[in-house]
Amino acid sequence: MNEAWTTGRLLIDGELVDSEGGNWVDSINPANEEVIGRAAAGTRRDLARAVDAAKRAWPAWAERTGEERGEILRTFGDRIMERAEELSRVEVLDSGNTYGPTLASMRETVRSLRYYAGLAYSLHGETLPATSRHLHLTVYEPYGVVGRIAAYNHPAMFSAARTASALVAGNTVVVKPPETSPLSVLLLGEIAREVFPKGVFNIVNGTGAEVGDALVRHPDVKRLALIGSVQTGMAIQRSAAETGVKHVSLELGGKNPMIVFPDADLDLAAASAVQGMNFAWQGQSCGSNSRLLIHEDIYEAVLERVVARVAAIRVGDPMSPDTGMGPINSLRSYQHVTSFLDPAQTVGARLMTGGKRPEGDAFRKGYWVEPTVYADVTASMRLWREEVFGPILAVARWRDVDEMVSMANDTEYGLSAAIWTNDIKQALNTAKRIRAGSIFLNGSNTHFLGVPWGGFKSSGIDREEGVEELYSYLEKKVINIIL
Structure with missing residues (x-):
């Protein structure tokens, strides 16, 4: 140096x-x-x-x-x-x-x-x-x-x-x-x-x-x-x-929902859900779609695809070109992120992958957390309501559109949201009802040059x-x- x-x-x-x-x-x-x-x-x-x-x-x-x-x-x-x-x-x-x-x-x-x-x-x-x-x-x-x-x-x-x-x-x-x-x-x-x-x-x-x-x-x-x-x-x-x-x-901050309707392309939606979580930044992004709302008809199918992708992320030296995720930024941030991994905080949810420090000598020091997915998260859980600002994705199922909109809006945040469906009328009607500053239809949070970015509510x-x-x-x- x-x-x-x-x-x-x-x-x-x-x-x-x-x-x-x-x-x-x-x-x-x-x-x-x-x-x-x-x-x-x-x-x-x-x-x-x-x-x-x-x-x-x-x-x-x-x-x-x-x-x-x-x-x-x-x-x-x-x-x-x-x-x-x-x-x-x-x-x-x-x-x-x-x-x-x-x-x-x-x-x-x-x-x-x-x-x-x-x-x-x-x-x-x-x-x-x-x-x-x-x-x-x-x-x-x-x-x-x-x-x-x-x-x-x-x-x-x-x-x-x-x-x-x-x-x-x-x-x-x-x-x-x-x-x-x-x-x-x-x-x-x-x-x-x-x-x-x-x-x-x-x-x-x-x-x-x-x-x-x-x-x-x-x-x-x-x-x-x-x-x-x-x-x-x-x-x-x-x-x-x-x-x-x-x-x-x-x-x-943001606690951004990604909503998947049953007619969506499952592979593309799963890939977008993982991309939109910004694991390359350890999930440390205000725009990360950290809440994934999947319709019950396709819930397990999309969840399986998401978990497979997250589990395949390579954690390691952030300078290496094949590394998909590095360490959390600081000790203070690490302590905040890992507080969400306390089993008492997620009673009733399923830990699908991650949830701990990676194994191996390379991870004995540093602020390391595995890319993590919890399924069956409910609106009463801290993981659903508070911003983690770390690599933890919360997944929930929905059945009724009104219920889903309520779940998506039920936080103090309103930065961004993503909606996956091939029905343009459904997409636009849902976008109108979501209280967020940026809505992505069949995509995930991305910044486009010249396009305004900012949030509703506390965002x-x-x-x-x-x-x-x-x-x-x-x-x-x-x-x-x-x-």
Whole structure:
């Protein structure tokens, strides 16, 4: 390992710096619990310095044309692509995610940067007629300093792709990396330093809640964005409200249903159910279809196919190209996931595969859980109602459509859902009744460039990944002309 990424420093005002307090935190490889590097641990004062730098850089950045900002984003994407393999290796060792999908996420990051760079040309206001003596214009202006708190399942992607719209709109940003997997984000800081003007892109790592809370509460940060848990989102809303009126967008958890009707193609549905669980990310995805609702006429047939596929997933070294699933991200996450494997939590359900730590010397250390399937799960079980954020699929049967819709909607979450049927009328009618932000018909959760993503209920506020994300980082101003 080389110094360039085993020692990650903060990016503040265009410089890679140590924490003002000189504090460092070890980064742990979740596959073997070994220290693989260290990251500067910032403080409230470091965060304040970063916000101050972003505030000073903002007027000149906003003064640039959208085309100029877009070109810088394209350059950022090109540099990320040049170092995509290095970024992916760092992220795999730091997060436990498998290498192939992680490398693909770097490519998706670059696609997002290029997409939003192109949208810079489409920003426009309106003219509103009133009377012959009045003319009204709407124009859009950036907020100023934007705060982004990134999640540990896609650290680099969430820190770059999900800041692209804010940057091209003319805002400057301060990113808080995930404390359990900060290294790829801090390496991203080395790339950003070479591309952006000083102060435009800042990264402040930290442990515990100190840096994140300071970012949320800072009076000069009026626009905030988080991808994370419902509990964290609620805490951010409370803290933000205590220090001012702020625009907060939240992409939070999910307990997403996949519904299989009896006329569906059983093989394709089973394959989609497994793919949609995101085992390559250890099930650590808000969009994972972690609840599988199968009609009773085909229940055992689909269940058998699903179990066979899940049991065949190879668990092991996440850097190996034939590995299908790596370790859970951290000790805290591991303890949360394994709490769902307590037999007392699943009385009446059938454990079909998995449910324990893999066997063998390679798994004696690290945060390992086998890919797991429980059948006959009921709505009263914790496994049905709470987000695991891990590789555990809960399967239930249904008989009546009204009953199924009730089961699908009976959680606090509403991020996504999948519906499998060849009856388009049935598919659309069911989609209308499911309370979720994204519905997939004969597919599973997938992100499409330019298509909005976000949730109902406790799964979030606002939408990301489309044109409306870009406009969400702008404030509308009305100019009234009295003729």
